[in-house]
Amino acid sequence: xxxxxxxxxxxxxxxxxxxxxxxxxxxxxxxxxxxxxxxxxxxxxxxxxxxxxxxxxxxxxxxxxxxxxxxxxxxxxxxxxxxxxxxxxxxxxxxxxxxxxxxxxxxxxxxxxxxxxxxxxxxxxxxxxxxxxxxxxxxxxxxxxxxxxxxxxxxxxxxxxxxxxxxxxxxxxxxxxxxxxxxxxxxxxxxxxxxxxxxxxxxxxxxxxxxxxxxxxxxxxxxxxxxxxxxxxxxxxxxxxxxxxxxxxxxxxxxxxxxxxxxxxxxxxxxxxxxxxxxxxxxxxxxxxxxxxxxxxxxxxxxxxxxxxxxxxxxxxxxxxxxxxxxxxxxx
DNA sequence: AGTGCCGGGGT
DNA sequence: ACCCCGGCACT
Numbered sequence: 001x002x003x004x005x006x007x008x009x010x011x012x013x014x015x016x017x018x019x020x021x022x023x024x025x026x027x028x029x030x031x032x033x034x035x036x037x038x039x040x041x042x043x044x045x046x047x048x049x050x051x052x053x054x055x056x057x058x059x060x061x062x063x064x065x066x067x068x069x070x071x072x073x074x075x076x077x078x079x080x081x082x083x084x085x086x087x088x089x090x091x092x093x094x095x096x097x098x099x100x101x102x103x104x105x106x107x108x109x110x111x112x113x114x115x116x117x118x119x120x121x122x123x124x125x126x127x128x129x130x131x132x133x134x135x136x137x138x139x140x141x142x143x144x145x146x147x148x149x150x151x152x153x154x155x156x157x158x159x160x161x162x163x164x165x166x167x168x169x170x171x172x173x174x175x176x177x178x179x180x181x182x183x184x185x186x187x188x189x190x191x192x193x194x195x196x197x198x199x200x201x202x203x204x205x206x207x208x209x210x211x212x213x214x215x216x217x218x219x220x221x222x223x224x225x226x227x228x229x230x231x232x233x234x235x236x237x238x239x240x241x242x243x244x245x246x247x248x249x250x251x252x253x254x255x256x257x258x259x260x261x262x263x264x265x266x267x268x269x270x271x272x273x274x275x276x277x278x279x280x281x282x283x284x285x286x287x288x289x290x291x292x293x294x295x296x297x298x299x300x301x302x303x304x305x306x307x308x309x310x311x312x313x314x315x316x317x318x319x320x321x322x323x324x325x326x327x328x329x330x331x332x
Numbered sequence: 333a334g335t336g337c338c339g340g341g342g343t
Numbered sequence: 344a345c346c347c348c349g350g351c352a353c354t
Contacts, residue, residue, distance in 0.1 A: 304336065323346060326337055335354080342347080 111158040122158070129155040302330050 112129035114121040116137045123129040133151035304327040305317035314322060318329035 306335065319345090321336085324337060324348065333354100336352090338349105338351085340347100340349085343345085 112155050113158050114155050116154050126155075126157075304330050 110124075112123050112126055114123075114129060114133060114137075116133065119137070121129070121132055123132060130151040133154045137154060138150060305321035308330070309316040318327060320326055320328040
């Protein structure tokens, strides 16, 4: 048990590993240059990708939390693009992001929230929250130093970020512009999403069996879902990296999400957009019309005069090409 | 949007 | 026959 517990604690506590894996993945999809560039804080090249892949943050061993938040934060954004509302709302931010990515850290705050049912206590230090859980919920009194790590299951790390808050809010309720300023900063709801993921597994594992009543938990989870639901859908297309999901040892969350995203969205879109016709066409009509219509010709693939010489040198084309007939010079 | 070229003009 | 081009299938 101890080992297991310890492992879990480590996992939930140190998010760095989580963040680590994602950055590496991009290499797969893209050229190897990524790897090399990864370490280098190159700047100008592209945009979104670089910024988030830029592990320069990670190179920074000390100050685990800030870099973490920053990193984990970015991947999320890259996911967000998938979402309609969020994307747009953040589009500007993304662009804006490049120049001042690091500065954000300043506005970042790490808090620790107690997940114990009916207790939403938030403290600014891990030690504090641990002690709180130990004494209040676990009923351990006295030696405050002693900790078997169990407390770790009952609190979650929350990153408070002015920007992120705004974003999260926009994602949740994009309609309320006026409030964006007032409520978000005060309430760290969206924030939890990121941290949430970290403890999600823990939570689901422990909390579910123990009790599903805890309002706090439920609340967070819900929020999380709402917030995350959309991004995943988008991920597949561009960001296929599935950063957060893959990084987690727990696979139940990410795989499902990713999967749904790919098959569902396309299918739905087509089905809904084109209607049944689409499918019918495929199933029933696909061949008949084709044959009729495509008496034409498969089409030559090779380069033709037009492509070779270009419109400028039209006189160099073969006569057929000049006459818009089947090319005689470059026959397939 | 760019290409290849059929079908159909005009001279 | 020679030359052009509208328009469509493909990519």
